Amino acid sequence: MSGATFGTDDRSRLLVGTALAVVALAVVSTTIFDLPVTAILTVGFAERALQAAAPIALAAIGGLYADKSGVFDIGLEGFMIFGAVLATAFTFFLGGEAPSQTNLWLGILGATLVSTLLSVAFAVLLVRYRANQIVARLAVWFIGLGFGPFIAVLLWGNRNSPGLTSMNDVIVPGLSELPILSSLLRNC
Amino acid sequence: VSDADSSRARDLLDRAADRVLDLTVLERFALAAASTVLALLIGLVIVAAAGYDPVQFLRFVFEGSFGDANATARTLKFTTILTVTGIAVAIAFRAGVFNLGVQGQFVVGGFTTVVTILWLAPTFPTGTVGGVLLMIFGTLAAIVAAGAYGALPGILKAYADANEIIMTIMLNSVAVGVVGYLVEGAFRGEGNRAPNTERLPEYVSLPQLVYDNPDFSILGFAVALLVVALVAVVLAQTTVGYDMVTSGYQQAAATFSGVDAKRIIVTTMTLSGMVAGVAGAVFAIIIQGYYSDPAGVGTYGFDAIAVSLLAANNPLGVVPASLLFGGLDSAASYISINSDIPVQLIDGIVGLVVLFVATPELFRMAAKRTGLGGADR
Numbered sequence: 001m002s003g004a005t006f007g008t009d010d011r012s013r014l015l016v017g018t019a020l021a022v023v024a025l026a027v028v029s030t031t032i033f034d035l036p037v038t039a040i041l042t043v044g045f046a047e048r049a050l051q052a053a054a055p056i057a058l059a060a061i062g063g064l065y066a067d068k069s070g071v072f073d074i075g076l077e078g079f080m081i082f083g084a085v086l087a088t089a090f091t092f093f094l095g096g097e098a099p100s101q102t103n104l105w106l107g108i109l110g111a112t113l114v115s116t117l118l119s120v121a122f123a124v125l126l127v128r129y130r131a132n133q134i135v136a137r138l139a140v141w142f143i144g145l146g147f148g149p150f151i152a153v154l155l156w157g158n159r160n161s162p163g164l165t166s167m168n169d170v171i172v173p174g175l176s177e178l179p180i181l182s183s184l185l186r187n188c
Numbered sequence: 189v190s191d192a193d194s195s196r197a198r199d200l201l202d203r204a205a206d207r208v209l210d211l212t213v214l215e216r217f218a219l220a221a222a223s224t225v226l227a228l229l230i231g232l233v234i235v236a237a238a239g240y241d242p243v244q245f246l247r248f249v250f251e252g253s254f255g256d257a258n259a260t261a262r263t264l265k266f267t268t269i270l271t272v273t274g275i276a277v278a279i280a281f282r283a284g285v286f287n288l289g290v291q292g293q294f295v296v297g298g299f300t301t302v303v304t305i306l307w308l309a310p311t312f313p314t315g316t317v318g319g320v321l322l323m324i325f326g327t328l329a330a331i332v333a334a335g336a337y338g339a340l341p342g343i344l345k346a347y348a349d350a351n352e353i354i355m356t357i358m359l360n361s362v363a364v365g366v367v368g369y370l371v372e373g374a375f376r377g378e379g380n381r382a383p384n385t386e387r388l389p390e391y392v393s394l395p396q397l398v399y400d401n402p403d404f405s406i407l408g409f410a411v412a413l414l415v416v417a418l419v420a421v422v423l424a425q426t427t428v429g430y431d432m433v434t435s436g437y438q439q440a441a442a443t444f445s446g447v448d449a450k451r452i453i454v455t456t457m458t459l460s461g462m463v464a465g466v467a468g469a470v471f472a473i474i475i476q477g478y479y480s481d482p483a484g485v486g487t488y489g490f491d492a493i494a495v496s497l498l499a500a501n502n503p504l505g506v507v508p509a510s511l512l513f514g515g516l517d518s519a520a521s522y523i524s525i526n527s528d529i530p531v532q533l534i535d536g537i538v539g540l541v542v543l544f545v546a547t548p549e550l551f552r553m554a555a556k557r558t559g560l561g562g563a564d565r
Binding site for chain 2: 125132134135142145148149153159
């Protein structure tokens with residue numbers, strides 16, 4: 001699962017291949033299927049792509065730690081669910097339906113701490129009690145799928161929490177003045 | 189490796205496998221029971237902590253799963269699908285291949301069944317004979333399509349060094365996306381407001397016996413048991429099955445005794461996909477009668493992983509395991525109607541069961557600590 005090492009040769013070949021495939025896909029979709037590619041590839045598109053990529057990238061960094069140590073963590077999804085529901089719950093307890101920015105950050109901090117404690121308990125189960133790695137990680141996923149919505153229903157009577165305010169934009173002085181990237185980075 | 193050597197190696201492996209199996213069957217059964225009880229107990233504690241009545245919850249669980257004929261029929265409906273999908277998972281896990289793509293293969297199979305039956309129906313006679321023929325052809329089409337869909341990640345794992353866990357998980361999304369697209373557009377029934385295919389003709393259905401439930405026929409459960417028997421025989425009595433099981437125990441030993449590891453991976457994934465196809469066909473014909481957006485057909489393929497793990501990937505163990513999970517599913521739909529306890533709790537309990545099954549050491553240590561002489565053996 002891990003340790004697939006590419007030589008530079010393989011890597012550049014892979015890169016060229018991927019680039020060619022993307023170009024081919026673009027050509028085919030514009031000519032045969034008549035997709036308005038230019039209308040799709042806008043700044044807003046790039047912005048939303050970055051937004052959607054953020055949680056995936058964060059989870060992937062977590063998965064990287066597991067993968068580097070030789071285990072394949074398919075339980076990430078479970079801990080992500082717990083993190084999400086806990087962050088929302090903490091924020092809700094701190095600030096109700098109109099939380100302040102501090103409440104939001106505290107919510108994230110609290111969720112991270114509790115999720116860490118949960119994964120320590122899980123690690124004890126894996127190491128001390130020698131649980132089967134893949135099976136136990138699958139179980140974490142199932143537990144998250146069950147107890148995540150369960151907690152939500154207990155707190156809000158619904159699988160969906162009420163809408164929360166979002167984070168304010170963080171403006172990084174140097175980056176927000178770059179010519180093309182600025183419109184992209186300013187709103188993320 | 190000479191023939192004599194290889195047959196001796198096989199003999200040795202055979203005896204070793206026998207011993208491992210003998211030792212663990214009882215132990216595994218006790219482990220499964222202990223895990224289930226412990227998970228239910230934790231569930232009851234959570235119910236109590238959340239401010240509901242745990243005794244009433246437990247009563248609902250039993251009433252909703254086997255309380256009356258209606259509940260039993262509903263339980264058997266879930267059990268039927270979980271048995272077949274569970275077998276599909278068990279085949280792969282037994283051979284050491286992690287097929288997490290049973291959900292996708294199940295969707296592809298079910299959709300193929302409906303499309304095939306709708307396409308063939310005009311050329312076949314109506315009535316019982318036509319109905320039976322259509323069901324047979326529909327199921328065969330599902331077996332072929334889902335088998336091919338399962339073989340794909342198998343081939344990529346065997347010959348292109350792909351990771352089958354990632355491949356199969358991703359192919360689930362591909363199946364759901366593509367079938368969803370087709371049901372939405374090209375195969376949507378005429379004048380259907382919802383993204384559903386046309387309904388299957390009335391005569392393409394199994395007769396209502398024993399239970400009077402329009403979504404279930406006991407014959408479907410019989411089909412599931414037939415699949416269990418077939419797969420059990422294939423795994424225990426045929427050379428292919430033997431090669432698969434030995435590969436699962438130890439890849440190196442299997443290769444040493446002359447097993448072509450790559451071919452076994454492809455065979456395993458194909459067989460697993462074929463069984464998932466049967467599950468899809470049974471679901472499409474008996475339960476739904478048409479095909480809808482696969483994002484909403486139920487996660488039988490994922491629940492099947494839990495079923496198979498609880499059964500220690502033993503085909504015969506899949507039947508009681510899927511009875512348990514089918515009962516829990518059935519109880520969940522009963523509870524959602526008759527009480528305000530959040531039903532998601534049931535999914536969490538299923539997860540806890542799997543977690544404890546993965547941790548036999550926990551029970552072993554607990555048994556030693558309390559001096560009970562081993563709750564799990």
